[in-house]
Amino acid sequence: MDDIANQSPPPDSPIEVGQPSAQGAAAGASAAPSAASRPAPTGIWRFVRRLLLSEYFILYLMIVYFIILVPLLPTLSRPQNLANLLSNTWPLLAVAVGQTFVLIIAGIDLSQGSVMALTSVIGAAIFATAASPDVLSNSPLWGIVITENGGLLSGNPLSVPVGVAVMFGVAALIGLFNGTAVARFNMPAFMVTLVGMIFFSAFAIFLTQSENIRNLPEAYIQLGKGDIVSLYFGEQAESQIPRRQIYSFLTYPMVIAVGLAVTAHFMLSRTVFGRQVYAIGMNRQAAEISGIPVRRVITLVFMFSAFCAAVGAILFSARLEAGRPTLGAGTALLDIIGATVIGGTSLFGGKGKVLWTFFGVLFFVLLSNTLNLMNLPSTQIDMVKGGVIVGAALLDVLRNRLLSREGT
Amino acid sequence: MGDALLELKQISKTFFGVKALDDINLTIQRGRVLGLIGENGAGKSTLMNIIGGVVQPDAGSQLVFDGQPYAPKKPAEAAAAGIAFIHQELNLFTNLTIAENIFLEDFPRRRFGPLSMIDRRALRNQTRDLLMSIDLDLSPDALIDDLSPGHRQLVEIAKALHVDAQLIIFDEPTTSLTARETRHLFEIIERLRADGKTMVYISHILGDVLQMADDIAVLRDGKLVGSDTHDAFDINRMIALMIGRDLAQLFPSHTHTPSAEVVLNVANVSEPGIVKDVSFHLHGGEVLGLFGLMGSGRTELARIIFGLDRFSSGEIHIRGQRLDHNSPIKSIRNGTAFVTENRREEGLMMEATIVDNVGLLSLNDHARTSLRVVDQSALVQDVRQIAGALHLKSGEITTSPAKSLSGGNQQKTVIGKWLMSDPAIFILDEPTRGVDVGAKHEIYSIINQLAADGNSVLMISSELDELIGMCDRILVMNQGEICGEFHGRSYDEEAILRAAFRESGGEMTLDQPHNGQGGSHNG
Numbered sequence: 001m002d003d004i005a006n007q008s009p010p011p012d013s014p015i016e017v018g019q020p021s022a023q024g025a026a027a028g029a030s031a032a033p034s035a036a037s038r039p040a041p042t043g044i045w046r047f048v049r050r051l052l053l054s055e056y057f058i059l060y061l062m063i064v065y066f067i068i069l070v071p072l073l074p075t076l077s078r079p080q081n082l083a084n085l086l087s088n089t090w091p092l093l094a095v096a097v098g099q100t101f102v103l104i105i106a107g108i109d110l111s112q113g114s115v116m117a118l119t120s121v122i123g124a125a126i127f128a129t130a131a132s133p134d135v136l137s138n139s140p141l142w143g144i145v146i147t148e149n150g151g152l153l154s155g156n157p158l159s160v161p162v163g164v165a166v167m168f169g170v171a172a173l174i175g176l177f178n179g180t181a182v183a184r185f186n187m188p189a190f191m192v193t194l195v196g197m198i199f200f201s202a203f204a205i206f207l208t209q210s211e212n213i214r215n216l217p218e219a220y221i222q223l224g225k226g227d228i229v230s231l232y233f234g235e236q237a238e239s240q241i242p243r244r245q246i247y248s249f250l251t252y253p254m255v256i257a258v259g260l261a262v263t264a265h266f267m268l269s270r271t272v273f274g275r276q277v278y279a280i281g282m283n284r285q286a287a288e289i290s291g292i293p294v295r296r297v298i299t300l301v302f303m304f305s306a307f308c309a310a311v312g313a314i315l316f317s318a319r320l321e322a323g324r325p326t327l328g329a330g331t332a333l334l335d336i337i338g339a340t341v342i343g344g345t346s347l348f349g350g351k352g353k354v355l356w357t358f359f360g361v362l363f364f365v366l367l368s369n370t371l372n373l374m375n376l377p378s379t380q381i382d383m384v385k386g387g388v389i390v391g392a393a394l395l396d397v398l399r400n401r402l403l404s405r406e407g408t
Numbered sequence: 409m410g411d412a413l414l415e416l417k418q419i420s421k422t423f424f425g426v427k428a429l430d431d432i433n434l435t436i437q438r439g440r441v442l443g444l445i446g447e448n449g450a451g452k453s454t455l456m457n458i459i460g461g462v463v464q465p466d467a468g469s470q471l472v473f474d475g476q477p478y479a480p481k482k483p484a485e486a487a488a489a490g491i492a493f494i495h496q497e498l499n500l501f502t503n504l505t506i507a508e509n510i511f512l513e514d515f516p517r518r519r520f521g522p523l524s525m526i527d528r529r530a531l532r533n534q535t536r537d538l539l540m541s542i543d544l545d546l547s548p549d550a551l552i553d554d555l556s557p558g559h560r561q562l563v564e565i566a567k568a569l570h571v572d573a574q575l576i577i578f579d580e581p582t583t584s585l586t587a588r589e590t591r592h593l594f595e596i597i598e599r600l601r602a603d604g605k606t607m608v609y610i611s612h613i614l615g616d617v618l619q620m621a622d623d624i625a626v627l628r629d630g631k632l633v634g635s636d637t638h639d640a641f642d643i644n645r646m647i648a649l650m651i652g653r654d655l656a657q658l659f660p661s662h663t664h665t666p667s668a669e670v671v672l673n674v675a676n677v678s679e680p681g682i683v684k685d686v687s688f689h690l691h692g693g694e695v696l697g698l699f700g701l702m703g704s705g706r707t708e709l710a711r712i713i714f715g716l717d718r719f720s721s722g723e724i725h726i727r728g729q730r731l732d733h734n735s736p737i738k739s740i741r742n743g744t745a746f747v748t749e750n751r752r753e754e755g756l757m758m759e760a761t762i763v764d765n766v767g768l769l770s771l772n773d774h775a776r777t778s779l780r781v782v783d784q785s786a787l788v789q790d791v792r793q794i795a796g797a798l799h800l801k802s803g804e805i806t807t808s809p810a811k812s813l814s815g816g817n818q819q820k821t822v823i824g825k826w827l828m829s830d831p832a833i834f835i836l837d838e839p840t841r842g843v844d845v846g847a848k849h850e851i852y853s854i855i856n857q858l859a860a861d862g863n864s865v866l867m868i869s870s871e872l873d874e875l876i877g878m879c880d881r882i883l884v885m886n887q888g889e890i891c892g893e894f895h896g897r898s899y900d901e902e903a904i905l906r907a908a909f910r911e912s913g914g915e916m917t918l919d920q921p922h923n924g925q926g927g928s929h930n931g
Contacts, residue, residue, distance in 0.1 A: 272771045272780040279768055282757035289716065289754055290768045290825065291740040350759060 052399055055356065058343060062363045065370075073373045079233060083247040085369050087225070090257035091315035092335055093361045095328075097264045098308025099340045100357045101301045104268075104281045106349025107182060107189035109302065111196030112336055113328030115174050115309035116316065117204040119167040123314070124213035124323020126151045126163035127220060131213065138209040150215060160219045167310050174200060175306030179299030189302075197333075204325035213323035224318025226252040253315045260311055264304075265354035277301060281349035331382055338385060339364035342392040364388075413438040413606045414459070414478075414575060417470040421454050421463065421630075428454045429465070430630045436575065441597070441607045443621025443638070445614065447650055450627040452610055456577060460493055461486040474574065491575045492568035500552045500560055507535035507548035510567045538566045542596050557703075558589025565596060576600070577608040582616065583702045583870075586887065594620065612871065614646050615905045626650055643901060647873060659877030660852055664859035666694035666880050670728075671864045672833055674713065677722030682708045683888040686722070690833065690864045695855060697879030698868045701908055705888035706868045707749055710835045713866075714746040715739045726833070740769065742833075745826035747819075749837035749868070755822040758811040762802055765810050765821050766791045770828040794824040799850060816847025823854060834858060837868045852878055872904060884908050 051057060070077050095112055102109040125141055128151040136142055145152050153159035174196060181192040229250035268274035276297045279287040288294045309328070317323055343360025345352030367388060371381045412435045419432040429451045436442050446452050457463045459471070461480030471478040473489055480486040493499070500509050508531075516530035535548035544562045552560060561581055568576050578597070582590045597620060600607065609620050617624060624641050626634040626649040634641075634649040672690035677683060683705045690696050700706040711717040713724060715734030724731045726742050739746070748754040756765055767774065767787045774787045788806055795805055798820045802808050810821055819839065826834070836855065840848045855878060859865055869875050875882050876899045884892035884907040892907030894900070 270781050272775045272782055275764070275768070275771050275782060278760070278764075279757060282760055283753070285754045286757060287768070289714075289736055289746060289748060291737045291829075292768070293737060350757070 049402055052395070053402060055344065055353070056359070057395075058356070058359045058363055062359065062366060065363075066366065069370055073370060075373055076370060079231070079247045081369070081373075083249075085365055087248065087251065087253065087319070088369070089361055089365045090251075090253040091224075091312045091319070092339060092365060093358060094257045094260050094315055095309050095312035095336050096340045096343075096357050096361050097261050097354055098305035099336050100343075100345050100352050100354055101264070101268070101277060102189070102305045103337075103340060103345045103347060104277055104349060104352045105298055105301050106281050106284075107298070107301070108193065108337070108347070109178065109305045109309075110190065110193040110333060111174065111178060111200060112305060112309040112312075113333045114197045114200035114204065115171050115306050116313035116328035116332075117325050118174075118200045118207075119170050119310045120313040120317035120327050121204045121207050121213060121323045121325050122170055123163045123167040123220075124151065124216060124317065125207070126153050126166055127159035127217050128213050128215050128323070129154050129217050130215040135211045136208065136213065139207060139211065140209075141207055146213070151213075160217055163220070164314065167313065168307060171306040171310035171313075172303050175303030176299065178306070179302030182302065183295035183298035201325070201329055208323070208325050210325055212320075212325075214321065216318065216321055216323070220314075221318050221321055223252050223256065224315050224320075228252065228255065253319070256311065256315065260308065261354055261358060264308075268354055273297070273300070278350060281351070283350075331385070334382070334385060334389070335364060335368075338389040338392075341389060341396075344396070346396060347393075411438040412436070412472070413474060415470075415472040416455075416459075417472070419455070419458060419469040419471070420466045421451075421458065421469075422466055427630050429458075432627075432632050434625055434632060434635060436606060436608065437623065438606050439601075439604045440622040441601055441609055441620055443617035443624040444608055444610045444627065445612075445617055445624065445646060445650060446627035450650070451630040452627055453579075454630075455627070456493070456579060456608075456610070459486065459491060459577070487571070490571070490573050491577065492564075492571065492573035494561060494564045494568065494576065494578045494581055500563060502553040503551070505549045505551055506539070506546060506555075506563050506566075507531050509552060509563060510535055510538060510570050534570075535566075538570055539563075541569065542566055542599075543592070556586075556589065557584040558586060558592065561585065561589075561593065562596065565600075573605075575606050575608070577610070579610045580612065581609075582611065582613060585701075586703070613905065614643050615902060618643065618646070651873075659874070660849070660856050662880075663856055664693050664695070664880075667692040667862070671726065672713070672866070673723075673725040673728075675723045675725070677709075677712060677719050677724060679708075679712065679717070679719040681888075682717075683712065683719070686885075686888075686890050688883055688890060688893075690866055692832075692864055693859050693862045694881070695859050695865045695867055695879045697875035697882035698866060698885060699872055699875050699882055699904060699908060700868075700870070700885035702870060704885040704908070706885045707837055708888075709885070710746065710837050710866070710868060713739075714744060714835060716746075740829055740831070743829075743831045744833045744835065745829065745831040746835045747822050747826060747837060747839055749841060751818055751822050755825075756810045756818060759809055762795065762800070762805040762808055762810060762813075762821055763788055763791045766794060766805075766824045766828060769825050773828075790828065791824070794827055798824050798827075798854065800824065814844075814847070816843040816850065819843055819847070819851060820854075823851075832863050834863060834865045835868070836865060838870065839867065840869070840871070840874060848874070872901060876901065876904075 051060065054060070066076070075081050095116070099109055099112060125145050128146065130150045131146050131148060133142075133148060136146055139146065149155075151159070151163075153162055156162075178189070178192050178196055181187045182189045225248075227246075227248045227250070231247045231249045232245060233247070234245060268277065276287070276292045279290070279292055280294055280297055284294060313327060316327055320327075339360040340352075340357050341347060341360070342363055343352075343356035343358070345356055345360075364385075367385065368381065371384055376384075414436040416432055416434045416436075419429055419434075420427065421429040432451075432455065444452055444455075454463065458465050458469075459480075461483045464479075464481065465471075473491075478489060480489065501512070504512075511531055511534070516527040516534065517524045518527040518530075519525075532548045539546055539548065542562055542565055544559065544566065546555070546559065552563065555563065565576070581593060585593060594616075597607065597609070609617060611617050618638060618641060621638050624634070624636060624638050624646070625632060626646065628650060634645075669692040670689045671692050674689075675687050677686045686709060688696070698706050698709070708717065712719045715731070715736055715738060724734070726744070729742075731738070731742070736746075752758065757768075767790075770787075770790070771782060772780070774783045774790070775781060776783050791805055795802070800820050801817050802813055810818060813821060823839075834855075839855070840851055843851065852874070855865055855867065867875065867879060882894045882899065882904060883890050884894070884904055886908055892904065894904055
């Protein structure tokens with residue numbers, strides 16, 4: 001409809017009164033894609049438009065970026081770097097999956113980083129196998145939960161399952177708090193989760209007096225860095241292969257994160273719950289009148305977001321081999337929300353996919369990795385990341401404009 | 409007499425190849441009130457927008473204002489020429505005071521050394537004089553925010569008087585006014601007429617137009633189909649000209665007869681400030697009309713019945729079962745459907761596909777296994793069936809978004825969504841708002857079919873004609889109360905309007921509690 005209308009503007013000129021420059025611009029062979037090229041889209045322009053509108057755009061962009069940089073940064077394509085790149089992907093993916101759900105209901109969850117910090121500390125306080133009084137004796141937990149013999153259930157064979165269950169429980173409670181405040185009391189998600197972010201990360205720091213809790217049990221550490229299948233490239237000359245020549249291929253964090261992402265993707269795209277999540281994001285009033293339990297769904301979404309943050313906390317802290325109260329602090333939130341938005345999930349709600357988030361996370365990790373390989377200082381890395389997020393937001397606007405121009 | 413203030417000659421306006429206005433020739437006489445009527449989409453707004461400089465007419469159109477050629481390029485030029493608009497959506501700054509709004513462009517000043525200061529005292533005095541002239545007893549320093557819609561409208565009139573507007577155009581001025589405010593407005597208009605002001609009065613309320621206007625012009629489909637002094641018109645002629653055919657043709661013939669069964673029983677429902685002691689029955693197979701002006705509480709009542717809003721006293725029964733702590737979820741379970749008056753904001757997900765929109769209510773019916781996986785192919789099949797039954801004109805239903813549909817088809821999509829949950833009670837709030845005449849006819853047919861199938865319909869509308877054409881009974885609401893009930897096929901249109909405005913005599917002829925529709929039993 002719109003297209004036809006645009007191609008054949010009404011014969012009478014008075015309509016154009018507001019735009020005195022219209023005739024000049026249209027006549028000139030300027031590259032302005034808006035007016036000049038719409039009536040007869042050339043092959044290239046049509047191709048670019050299709051590329052921009054493709055939901056795999058960010059994947060294509062990533063591949064191009066990778067191919068361009070490989071000759072410039074030879075380390076980039078080395079197996080060790082690729083293994084490292086992937087291992088950075090999984091914890092971020094787990095957390096970003098939760099953020100995707102929240103963004104789709106037109107919310108935002110700023111508290112995910114603090115959930116990671118708090119749950120990693122609480123988990124460690126349960127299953128740490130030893131603790132040094134020099135480090136932790138100032139902690140309010142010292143002598144009650146943590147002693148020189150480690151955490152509450154130190155040495156108990158069930159310490160890790162119980163600890164992980166408690167971590168999920170704490171996360172679910174925080175999510176319940178966020179969700180209730182947003183859904184029942186109609187508080188803005190930004191406010192509620194900002195308060196959560198400040199409060200829970202401060203609480204985590206208070207619990208350990210900003211020390212890390214080390215000496216985590218081997219079973220837990222496996223969750224963050226354990227290999228299931230590893231690769232060795234080279235001759236089997238020696239009986240002992242040096243550890244640094246073995247490259248992780250299939251790891252526990254990968255299985256956990258991908259499993260979570262696949263489940264979430266299924267939930268979002270196939271189940272009634274997923275449809276309800278989209279409906280709320282697109283039009284909350286219509287959803288409510290159509291009998292969707294809006295408050296329950298919103299609460300569940302925030303709980304799921306916190307749960308995903310706890311999964312991310314497990315993957316991160318197991319890899320770091322420490323319960324860390326500053327986990328998820330600093331620019332971690334930028335990574336989480338940035339990666340989700342770059343994937344194409346809209347901050348305005350109603351639009352997003354777990355698969356997109358996966359692409360976004362991959363791109364973000366690749367970007368960080370290449371910037372690191374260029375030996376840029378971290379300040380500049382953050383500046384570039386910020387710029388890329390602005391670019392992603394602009395891209396979203398551009399895509400929407402293209403879509404509405406096509407009139408669908 | 410015969411002195412033209414504004415002459416419209418051969419006014420045409422084409423939007424994307426569609427003629428919104430087609431060769432309009434109309435003269436507005438100085439010192440008279442012109443009533444302008446026509447259905448939605450007839451071209452009234454376009455015509456007013458041309459006079460107001462909001463849009464420009466096609467080449468060849470000519471306007472002559474006060475003897476001078478007149479071609480406003482923007483609203484400010486129209487204002488400068490002496491044309492004032494009193495709109496439905498008011499153009500006041502709600503964060504400023506009455507005085508500041510009226511004098512926004514020419515504050516009285518006084519010198520203070522090198523500075524030019526606003527003369528607050530003069531401002532206040534001049535404003536008070538203006539307000540006095542229209543019997544508005546308000547402080548010049550009152551914030552617009554604190555005023556009722558009626559008072560705001562009068563402030564707009566004061567502003568028009570202040571700039572000494574030669575032509576004042578009232579566009580649906582009474583829609584958000586109470587009966588008393590409306591009366592006050594009419595008195596002011598009478599006084600302005602006596603002072604020799606020229607006015608255009610646009611309204612859907614034909615009785616008002618007949619009462620207020622000296623001349624009446626009727627637009628239909630962009631053409632001027634009638635223009636004469638007000639003696640030449642009565643309500644029936646106005647309607648016939650507006651719709652271009654008899655009512656009987658617009659409204660499909662009734663094929664339903666209400667049963668004796670009371671399906672919905674609303675008893676003494678009150679909520680302070682919203683509705684007051686509302687009682688009525690809705691029978692099986694009945695189309696019950698609910699007429700009222702905007703702000704009369706009709707939409708609020710519908711929201712209460714559907715469980716979206718609370719009520720403090722009274723009872724609602726559905727098929728004899730009392731509703732407690734009602735919610736949309738429970739209402740849907742009870743077989744109630746609610747097509748809201750605002751489909752963009754409350755009915756549709758504009759970005760989502762037709763399947764997603766229509767399927768929204770019945771997701772659980774299409775869920776398999778304990779994981780509640782949606783059976784997409786079954787859902788699409790069911791939606792396709794409903795879309796076919798409703799004659800939905802759209803692209804592929806699995807990919808076309810709701811926003812790509814015309815107004816009428818969007819409304820059908822909303823209706824289809826509710827049909828999927830197989831309800832028996834339909835609350836339809838302004839079901840034909842923003843829908844063209846052809847689609848209106850189709851929606852009326854759907855409503856008739858619903859009733860013929862034994863469903864009950866509560867039809868809310870501010871277009872009295874369609875209620876008269878469609879309903880077995882009409883209830884009239886005014887200020888949160890039901891103030892009239894009318895039966896049968898031959899409605900007294902004026903009596904209904906009187907009740908809606910609650911003028912004298914409204915209730916005495918209408919007081920017919922429990923009707924002859926059959927033995928109604930309370931649940």
